[in-house]
Amino acid sequence: MTDIAFHFGAPNKLEYVGRLLRKAVARGARLTVLAPPAQVQYLDASLWATSPTDFLVHAVDDGQAPHAMCPVVLTSRVHGALKNHSVLVNLTTAVPADFVQFERVIEVVSVDDDDRALARNRWKHYVQQGYEIQRHDLKLKGAE
Template sequence: MTHIDFYLLPVGNPGSRLDFACRLTETIWRKGHRLYIHVPDPAMAQELDERLWSFKPDAFLPHGMLGNQPPSPVEIGWQEEPGDHHDVLLNLDLKIPGHFSRFQRVAEIIDDSEDVRKPKRADWTFYRERGYPIKAHDMRR
């Protein structure tokens, strides 16, 4: 069964959701997982791609857009079909992608903006009502 992790970010840091996504991506990759990052559109995919190259000057994080050849251990996409990924999904979309349950783990990031909080509360309820194991990681401490 898919395990769901919600990461609750501190208040008052604009752009923190994508910054945290970069750090979380590095952590997941260093633990040996393949990661698919689902974003809402090509614009966010491009922004995240650029941030992953520059968020940490001394680190290399092999990543690319879904469908590029050769495939990368970390891939970014907005399409309905996530390729051959089944390990970890980092969902940066405001809605749950239909393919979430094929993954072993799903990570959701919640910042303090109402635009993110409201749909992610609904996502929490969706997962809970369907019996998925949920864990909250309070990054505000």
């Protein structure tokens, strides 16, 4: 069964995801980031704009070819070609289709009231499906 974790209280979701990706890749994880197209573009640009020592190898999924060698794939839709990634980071407002193909789903939630309300709906969906959820309060951790 897929592990589900919610990271609550991110002051800036996209900056937080950048740090999360670097830490996870350093530990050997392979991740797919699911986000709306504008956020995919922003994340791609921000990951390219980092210093050479902080650069994170990544690809933007164009739906044409699998990115089997890339530890991070940014995409706007989940599909079977992403099966070699074990972690899905969800930045969308809905429960991702086919999330069960991943070992772990990380839901990143900002401090925005609307974002928190949408996250509560996703939380309820996972619980209704029988998933136990890990909660991480980023305010208590200093957003690290």
